[in-house]
Amino acid sequence: MKQKIAMAATQKILFLPHAIKQMSRPDRMITTDEVREAVLLGEIIEEYPDDQRGESCLVIKAVENRIIHVVCAPKSE
Numbered sequence: 001m002k003q004k005i006a007m008a009a010t011q012k013i014l015f016l017p018h019a020i021k022q023m024s025r026p027d028r029m030i031t032t033d034e035v036r037e038a039v040l041l042g043e044i045i046e047e048y049p050d051d052q053r054g055e056s057c058l059v060i061k062a063v064e065n066r067i068i069h070v071v072c073a074p075k076s077e
Contacts, residue, residue: 001044001057001074002044005044007074008076009039009040009074010040013036034068035070038059038061039070041061042059042060042061042068043060044059046058053073055073055074056071056073056074057071057072059071059072
């Protein structure tokens, strides 16, 4: 799964409205670069093989002295 995520993320990362809303909260202000770092270098802590959006997982990474978690659902397109 980690390899699928990295391959997809090197092509494109799609930020859904929920993610953008959470990233731009004044108490968070998470950048797209921080998300990219978490996706590419983070650790998978949960896998969701039967997710309605397709196979996905939860990735976590310490970035700039804070913990970032990202739900990833790699797509071939």
